[in-house]
Amino acid sequence: MAQDELGPLIGVPADDPVPRSSHAKRRVSLFVPLTLAVLLLAAGAFAISQAVRPRPVPAAAPPTQSYLDFGMSFGGRLMNMSPQTFDDDWRWVMTQSTGHLHETYAAWRDEFIKFERQNVTYLDGPVIVAGSATAAGLKSIDAADGKAQVLVAVKGTDTDDIGEATPQTWRLLLTVERIDGTLKTSRVEVVR
Amino acid sequence: MTFPRTGWWVATISLVVAIAAAIALGLWQFHQKSRIPPPVDAQKDARQELIEAVSTNMEKYLTIRLETLDQDVATAASVLTGPFADQFKKDSAGYIAMYKELKVSAVAAVQQAGVVSLEGDTGVTVVFVNVTSSSVGEPELPAIKTAAEVGLRKINGAWLIDRVDKK
Numbered sequence: 001m002a003q004d005e006l007g008p009l010i011g012v013p014a015d016d017p018v019p020r021s022s023h024a025k026r027r028v029s030l031f032v033p034l035t036l037a038v039l040l041l042a043a044g045a046f047a048i049s050q051a052v053r054p055r056p057v058p059a060a061a062p063p064t065q066s067y068l069d070f071g072m073s074f075g076g077r078l079m080n081m082s083p084q085t086f087d088d089d090w091r092w093v094m095t096q097s098t099g100h101l102h103e104t105y106a107a108w109r110d111e112f113i114k115f116e117r118q119n120v121t122y123l124d125g126p127v128i129v130a131g132s133a134t135a136a137g138l139k140s141i142d143a144a145d146g147k148a149q150v151l152v153a154v155k156g157t158d159t160d161d162i163g164e165a166t167p168q169t170w171r172l173l174l175t176v177e178r179i180d181g182t183l184k185t186s187r188v189e190v191v192r
Numbered sequence: 193m194t195f196p197r198t199g200w201w202v203a204t205i206s207l208v209v210a211i212a213a214a215i216a217l218g219l220w221q222f223h224q225k226s227r228i229p230p231p232v233d234a235q236k237d238a239r240q241e242l243i244e245a246v247s248t249n250m251e252k253y254l255t256i257r258l259e260t261l262d263q264d265v266a267t268a269a270s271v272l273t274g275p276f277a278d279q280f281k282k283d284s285a286g287y288i289a290m291y292k293e294l295k296v297s298a299v300a301a302v303q304q305a306g307v308v309s310l311e312g313d314t315g316v317t318v319v320f321v322n323v324t325s326s327s328v329g330e331p332e333l334p335a336i337k338t339a340a341e342v343g344l345r346k347i348n349g350a351w352l353i354d355r356v357d358k359k
């Protein structure tokens with residue numbers, strides 16, 4: 001048998017280009033479907049793994065007690081005004097507030113100071129407001145954005161410049177927001 | 193060699209389509225399963241129900257009109273429960289006599305209400321209520337604006353007041 005005739009049978013490359021091309025085509029014709037089959041298996045495994053993966057469980061609503069505790073603390077401290085503690089009280093409210101209240105409170109600083117100076121100049125003594133929160137309740141909460149409306153009852157005294165104290169009850173509606181995990185008050189309304 | 197042109201192309205295209213479909217399905221599922229749903233507030237409706245109940249009941253409890261005195265006292269008693277209700281019933285004759293003697297009426301309006309706690313059939317609320325009084329001599333006295341902590345119990349599906357503490 002001539003070499004040219006044996007070539008294709010024993011795998012020896014034939015001299016002419018036709019058998020070489022045939023081999024290449026054969027390799028391609030096997031390699032491509034095999035590669036695609038492997039890819040299909042991988043893609044199928046990926047699809048199945050995602051399909052059987054459980055859906056994420058919705059997070060629980062934020063605990064409401066933290067809003068009530070914050071409301072009690074904020075409402076009680078807010079209803080305190082005295083020339084001796086003015087700076088500390090003002091700074092504290094600034095750190096615990098955000099949004100509308102924060103801006104308003106910042107703008108009010110000069111008014112407060114003017115009022116306190118007038119007290120010293122024209123009045124017989126300082127006007128002192130001292131209160132502490134006695135109860136807090138949650139009116140509503142948006143579980144998605146962590147914004148809540150908290151009612152706070154504050155009891156205290158309003159002492160005028162001649163030292164006469166009048167008992168007071170303040171009823172506040174606070175808008176409390178969770179910002180970067182920290183609660184802050186963005187609005188205070190006095191309930192009439 | 194005979195190149196199985198048609199069959200080969202059909203098989204190859206089918207594989208490519210199947211791969212694309214599997215990847216698309218996988219990506220869609222990946223996207224769906226990666227989205228964290230918003231938090232669920234399981235108590236939202238229950239809290240709202242409690243707020244509505246305490247608002248209605250506090251107005252019934254504190255509203256006593258001279259013209260409908262007996263009926264209003266009975267209505268007030270109907271929204272109370274437990275020892276608090278017993279005490280109110282015991283005192284109701286005194287209330288009626290006092291209202292008749294002073295010729296006064298009181299109308300309550302709840303301004304705001306919020307929930308302190310809610311567990312099963314027991315709830316605690318905070319209520320801001322305005323009570324406007326009037327008497328024969330003085331048609332409109334200044335409103336009493338008060339805050340109270342109100343405890344409630346659910347009895348036979350209805351929230352009833354079992355304590356009121358002024359705050």
